[in-house]
Amino acid sequence: MRVNHCGEVCAQALYQGQAFVARDAPTRTLLVHAAQEERDHLAWCDRRVRDLGGQTSITAPLFYAGSFALGVVSGLLGDKWSMGFLVETERQVEAHLDDHLGRLDPGDDASRTIVETMRADEVRHGQSALERGAAELPSPIKRMMRGFSKVMTETTYRI
Numbered sequence: 347m348r349v350n351h352c353g354e355v356c357a358q359a360l361y362q363g364q365a366f367v368a369r370d371a372p373t374r375t376l377l378v379h380a381a382q383e384e385r386d387h388l389a390w391c392d393r394r395v396r397d398l399g400g401q402t403s404i405t406a407p408l409f410y411a412g413s414f415a416l417g418v419v420s421g422l423l424g425d426k427w428s429m430g431f432l433v434e435t436e437r438q439v440e441a442h443l444d445d446h447l448g449r450l451d452p453g454d455d456a457s458r459t460i461v462e463t464m465r466a467d468e469v470r471h472g473q474s475a476l477e478r479g480a481a482e483l484p485s486p487i488k489r490m491m492r493g494f495s496k497v498m499t500e501t502t503y504r505i
């Protein structure tokens with residue numbers, strides 16, 4: 347749940363960065379709305395980590411800043427790339443959440459409910475970006491994004 351927490355920090359920061367420079371109003375609205383839902387996810391994960399007696403990662407502010415900057419850069423490339431970036435982000439998040447659901451303690455219903463609800467929201471975010479004309483990102487960019495999230499998941503798992 348610590349990793350999920352930091353993932354939501356990143357998602358929120360990305361979409362805020364993208365919304366900050368979005369060209370047209372419907373795209374900005376979509377990004378602001380998605381960022382709000384990521385903030386809800388963040389709050390659920392935060393509470394769950396604490397209920398389980400854990401602590402959220404100390405690296406979260408760093409990842410927030412990095413992700414916001416990444417969001418601005420992808421937003422500046424134009425709305426169809428920005429939407430494509432969101433689609434790919436949500437795809438990777440969805441894969442991560444599926445993996446987490448498979449490894450979750452079968453008795454941990456509270457965490458499962460949170461992860462399943464987030465997953466449904468992430469699928470909806472991706473679909474709405476596709477409807478706004480998201481472009482398919484080139485494979486090297488997708489690989490870079492997977493690299494970034496690997497660094498994020500492995501760091502936040504530890505510190």
Ligand SMILES: [Fe+2]
Nearest residue numbers: 354384387464
């Ligand atoms: Fe989320």
Ligand SMILES: [Fe+2]
Nearest residue numbers: 436467468471
């Ligand atoms: Fe999302």
